Amino acid sequence: MTHRIEKTPFWWEAAKPQGKKGELPFGPIDVLVIGAGYTGLSAARTLAGRGLDVLIIDREVPGYGASSRNGGMVGNLLKPGLSGLISAYGEEKGIAIAKEAVHSVAFLKKLIETEDIDCDFALNGRLYPAVLKKHFVSMAAESEKRSRYLGADEEILEGKAYQEDLGSELYVGGIRQYETGGLHPAKYLQGLVGAVEKAGAHLIAPCEAKAFQKVKDGFDIQTTDGSVRARHVLFATNGYGGTANTFLQRRIMPIGSTMIATEPLGENRIKALFPSGRMIADSRKMLSYYRPSPDGQRVLLGGRPTILPASPEEQARSLQKRLCEIFPELRQTAVSHVWSGNVAYGFDALPTIGRHEGVYYALGYCGSGVAMSGYLGHKAALQILAEPEGVTAFDDLPFPDRPYYHGRPWFVPLAMIGYAIRDRFGF
Numbered sequence: 001m002t003h004r005i006e007k008t009p010f011w012w013e014a015a016k017p018q019g020k021k022g023e024l025p026f027g028p029i030d031v032l033v034i035g036a037g038y039t040g041l042s043a044a045r046t047l048a049g050r051g052l053d054v055l056i057i058d059r060e061v062p063g064y065g066a067s068s069r070n071g072g073m074v075g076n077l078l079k080p081g082l083s084g085l086i087s088a089y090g091e092e093k094g095i096a097i098a099k100e101a102v103h104s105v106a107f108l109k110k111l112i113e114t115e116d117i118d119c120d121f122a123l124n125g126r127l128y129p130a131v132l133k134k135h136f137v138s139m140a141a142e143s144e145k146r147s148r149y150l151g152a153d154e155e156i157l158e159g160k161a162y163q164e165d166l167g168s169e170l171y172v173g174g175i176r177q178y179e180t181g182g183l184h185p186a187k188y189l190q191g192l193v194g195a196v197e198k199a200g201a202h203l204i205a206p207c208e209a210k211a212f213q214k215v216k217d218g219f220d221i222q223t224t225d226g227s228v229r230a231r232h233v234l235f236a237t238n239g240y241g242g243t244a245n246t247f248l249q250r251r252i253m254p255i256g257s258t259m260i261a262t263e264p265l266g267e268n269r270i271k272a273l274f275p276s277g278r279m280i281a282d283s284r285k286m287l288s289y290y291r292p293s294p295d296g297q298r299v300l301l302g303g304r305p306t307i308l309p310a311s312p313e314e315q316a317r318s319l320q321k322r323l324c325e326i327f328p329e330l331r332q333t334a335v336s337h338v339w340s341g342n343v344a345y346g347f348d349a350l351p352t353i354g355r356h357e358g359v360y361y362a363l364g365y366c367g368s369g370v371a372m373s374g375y376l377g378h379k380a381a382l383q384i385l386a387e388p389e390g391v392t393a394f395d396d397l398p399f400p401d402r403p404y405y406h407g408r409p410w411f412v413p414l415a416m417i418g419y420a421i422r423d424r425f426g427f
């Protein structure tokens with residue numbers, strides 16, 4: 001019998017993002033926020049909370065982008081790693097950047113508590129299992145460094161000690177983190193929408209920003225619903241930016257990531273696979289990230305399933321194969337949902353906040369933005385308000401473009417082939 005697979009995020013079953021009808025304001029406003037994911041909503045919450053007249057728009061529905069599609073894994077590491085940050089920016093700046101990523105989790109926790117958002121948030125930690133001994137050695141060295149410089153609470157798990165967290169034979173060791181965890185991404189999004197409206201911001205979606213011009217005292221922004229005049233504009237468009245801002249389009253690469261959910265397996269089977277309930281992200285270049293669903297019934301797994309574009313069914317098959325490599329006992333298990341979204345990479349593989357020709361932006365979380373995006377959205381709001389707390393270690397980082405890149409990352413499949421070869425042959 002062929003099993004029917006839903007092509008929408010599993011998360012939408014509990015919290016489907018909803019459109020917001022509204023009229024564009026007639027007169028000028030203080031701030032237009034473009035993009036109603038975690039970044040834009042967090043910024044709008046802070047700005048409206050300080051009494052500013054704020055409009056936030058989204059091309060689709062609030063959260064249509066990565067914010068209602070992600071794995072809900074709350075992490076505190078940045079792609080370059082602590083060693084990479086120190087070698088690129090020097091010891092002081094590198095450590096300051098890494099510390100803020102750690103702090104973004106505390107920021108998220110406080111936001112969820114303050115707004116009383118019911119989103120299955122739990123800081124039950126994460127396991128990074130290593131596929132190869134070589135990966136384990138370098139992960140252990142990084143973990144020691146994080147403990148030394150950042151005071152991180154982590155454990156290096158030799159051999160099969162990781163099996164306290166994970167019922168799989170695939171790995172050779174791992175790193176256990178305690179200060180991270182997970183949430184239900186679409187419920188968190190829904191809670192943020194409520195918080196923004198409570199703070200007094202207006203939200204219109206669908207409404208797309210098409211272009212903008214600098215005018216006296218601010219900007220004129222053309223949208224699909226008409227024009228808006230705003231003193232300030234914030235782009236919070238991450239991997240969904242398109243052509244409205246060509247400066248960002250030349251610097252941010254949208255890259256697809258896909259997830260599957262299994263059919264319900266029952267609490268006992270899930271407990272055997274994830275005894276501690278920790279989130280998991282493995283050590284491959286083409287990594288797999290996976291977790292139990294918050295209701296403890298299913299496995300959710302994500303990654304880049306195929307090098308070239310493929311149908312949802314093919315992507316589901318490819319991710320299901322990976323799932324069975326990790327948990328061979330799931331060979332007969334059906335996939336219930338498959339869905340994809342865009343993550344956003346800058347060429348330095350770091351989140352970016354800044355201002356170009358008067359226009360603010362915060363984006364580029366490289367697939368690890370559940371905690372960072374709300375944090376940098378808040379920082380961008382404080383920068384618009386010219387408050388001293390808006391200062392961040394992410395200020396003034398280079399935000400390079402490349403002569404060969406104009407918004408279509410044609411070279412990504414080539415990089416993926418390189419990664420796949422490295423994963424397969426272990427170099």
Ligand SMILES: Cc1cc2nc3c(=O)[nH]c(=O)nc-3n(C[C@H](O)[C@H](O)[C@H](O)COP(=O)(O)OP(=O)(O)OC[C@H]3O[C@@H](n4cnc5c(N)ncnc54)[C@H](O)[C@@H]3O)c2cc1C
Nearest residue numbers: 035037038039059065066067070071073209238341369370
């Ligand atoms: C499949 C997947 C799994 C992931 N898993 C994790 C994870 O487990 N942990 C983690 O930390 N991170 C994860 N991420 C990354 C994380 O989801 C993102 O970093 C985060 O959601 C970014 O939020 P954002 O608000 O910046 O962007 P988004 O949520 O992508 O929002 C951008 C919004 O801008 C809107 N927009 C764009 N252009 C315009 C325009 N011109 N006019 C109006 N609106 C516009 C879009 O419609 C979109 O809704 C994952 C991402 C994906 C795709």
